[in-house]
Amino acid sequence: MIVLVFGGNGQVGQELLRALHGVDEVVATTRSGRLPDGSDCETADFTQPEQLTTLLDRIRPGVVINAAAYTAVDRAEQEPEAAFAANAQAPGVIARWCAVHGVPMVHYSTDYVFDGQGTAPYREDEPTAPLGVYGTSKRDGEDAVRAAGGRHLIFRTAWVYASHGGNFLRTMLRVGAERDALRVVADQIGTPTSAALIAEVTVKALQHPGGLSGTWHLTASGQTSWHGFAEAIFAEAVTAGLMAKVPAVEAISSAEYPTPAKRPSWSVLDNHKLQHDFDIVLPPWQDGLRKVIAELRAGQ
Template identity: 80%
Template sequence: MTVLVFGGNGQVGRELLRALAPLGPVIATTRSGTLADGRACEVADFDSPEGLPTLLDRLQPSIVVNAAAYTAVDKAEQEPEAAFRANAQAPGVIAQWCAAHDVPMVHYSTDYVFDGQGTAPYAEDHATAPLGVYGSSKRDGEEAVRAAGGRHLIFRTAWVYASHGSNFLRTMLRVGAERDELRVVADQIGTPTPAALIADVTAQALQHPGQLSGTWHLTASGQTSWHGFAEAIFAEAVAAGVLAKAPNVQAISSAEYPTSAKRPAWSVLDNRKLQRDFGITLPAWREGLRHVIAEIANA
């Protein structure tokens, strides 16, 4: 059983190459044709979706996992065409090939499909209402995967981070080592979710005996603000010896940190359906953070 992973150099993609290995041979693709460790891999350019069926015809995978995406949220406001090509058109092309060949497809989406005006965790069937280009492109990608009519597993996730790549945790550790005081937004609420958790749950879901198809929310459990996440990062980093001391973290409002794209104020996703359907327990976000900090400390 050959598994094809689009986006092998992303945070989730890198973890998928590890987590999916027990299922069979894993083929990775990147835009450059090179993985983070320097190994060569297949080339897949989501800026040219029309070329993807040729790649799929040649590789004939048994499972397709799409972890590739245009994730530059602010830049997407200036490059909507590129965002929609990568996040909507490309997944749609892949999903059509998968449906025609009876190949299951995993696709990742985001909390940005919601408007952030909620006060309770969003269920999978809550109405989508994205605030900007990135969220709109990801919503259209979901719809394209569903419309293709094949077996699909769409996992919405949020606040993804890892010990590698570009993410909030790594930024905090870098800046926290340089400064005595930081200002971090405290009025956006969500659930920090390790890329490794997403990859491990994906592997478990693909081995589930039932032929499930649908949309699930895949995040760690619980909630915090970016400010709360930052404080937890520093506390765990000091305890693990990654940082000598924690900086003072000052809470600020979103209005005090303007960005090109509007962020959802409330990004908490209800993950009970995933836990019930796949028999998986999703850990508290702080537990996931502890594991990632330990990975950094041991590196």
């Protein structure tokens, strides 16, 4: 069986290719037609959603995993057409093809579909109310996948990071090595979730005998602020020998760090439904952090 992975060069996409290695025949796509290691792969341009059907007809996958997305949250405010093409229209095209051909589809969404005004972890059935273009485009993508009528597994996740790609952890390690002190937002709360965990859970969910379809929250367990995450990153990095010392981390408010797109202040997702339905234990977020730091240390 062919597993088609859209977005093979992203954080989750790269981890999916690792997790799926040796499990099935895997075909990856990127916009450039090349993977991060320089090898060739299929080309899929999500700014041209109508072209995706031709690729699907040719590959004829037995499972489709959509890990491609427009993730530039701030730039999306100035590029709404590109964000909606990649995050809403393209998933809809893929989902309709999958529904017609009886192929299960995995699609990833985000905590940004909520307005961040909650005080308890968001359940899957709570009303969505995105604050900006990015969140709205991802919400519309979810709706398009559901409307197609095929078997789908929509996984909402949050605060994704890995040892590769552009993410908060890598930014903190770079900036922390350059400065003695830095300022990090402390009034946005969520759950750091490693791309490796997302990939591993996805593979287990696809292998589950229940043939389930629906929406689940896929994050690590627990919660922290960006400030708390930064402090944990530095502590682990020093312990692992990646950094010589921990820089001073000043806690600031979101108002002191304005961005073009408003971020949800509360992004904690309730992941109990996923753990119950797929008989999976989602570990504390600190476990993923330790693994990623260890991977970076091993790669030095």
